[in-house]
Amino acid sequence: MGAAVAGFSLGFSLILAIGAQNAFVLRQGLRREHVFPIVLTCALSDAALIAAGVAGFGALAEALPWLESVMRYGGATFLTVYGARAFRAAWRGGEAMEVGRAAGSLRTALLTCLALTWLNPHVYLDTVVLLGSISAQYDNAVAFALGAMTASFVFFFSLGYGARLLAPLFARPVAWRVLDVLVGAIMWAIAAKLVLGG
Template sequence: MTSALAGFSLGLSLILAIGAQNAFVLRQGLRRAHVFWVVLTCALSDAVLIAAGVAGFGALAEAVPGLETAMRLFGAAFLLWYAGRALRSAWTGGEALTAGEGAGSLRVALLTCLALTWLNPHVYLDTVVLLGAISAQYSDRLAFALGAMTASFVFFFSLGYGARLLAPLFARPLAWRVLDLVIALTMAAIAVSLLAGL
């Protein structure tokens, strides 16, 4: 039980900060667009990464020369592209929240979600390397991993479905413009931090 609680606490602390993936989930939740599939994709992706970290993949990833640099470059390029889209949306505005409106394609939502998850080097550094290293301190690594995975499921489902509580605020176009601006700045800041680490 101690290992599971430690995994849950650490897993939750690593995903609480607003990042590219969380901002996307929040936006999908506000739009009520493919929420179940988006949050399930995020949680399952995290589960795979946690399992890989606990199984020792972090050490393997560190042993491959140039892998981290390539991941940082691809991740930064994608985040800058996404930041540009959000900035353009903030500039043009005109969006307001109407339930069920602007859902877009499920395929596009899932591809964007997967890209924000798997092209982000911070995911590997935090989830695979850090969680994997810390899990070695616990005798029951399986319980630690299950605790961290549970934290991921709880967080993403809460964020995706809890976003609708903010719906009255996002009935106003200005709120969307502010959100898009915050998302653009967050994505750009993450991209810059990735490039600064090269």
């Protein structure tokens, strides 16, 4: 249960930060265009990448025992920096959701979604490398992976279908500040747990 909750928390916090993919999902949700296929594509892509990271890292960690420590402290460093960036964004403020023109056809929307997902190097860093390495810290890596996958489904479906409700809120810069503080706090808490070996 603890591994699943940790996987869910980390997976959710990693995809919270606004990026090209999330902004696209928000735009589609706000315009109510092709929401289901878009959010399903994002969630399934994440699930595939998480599975690859957890399965691949586990086998690699067995072959190279020293790799676990390297990835533990490397992951903690990454999370600390990522958290600091979120806190800096909260301090600076000035962010606001800008809704642009969404793609018209389903084909164009799906191709755009796939490109924003699979051609983004941060996706591999977050899902394959980071989640894969952190999963090795838990006895039940499968539960960790399932927790992270569940977070992706919850996040993308909530984002796509809840976009209309969020539009007025995220038009205000203070909402982004609160979100960034939450992301930073989660990142630093998980980094501390990794370093302390908890």
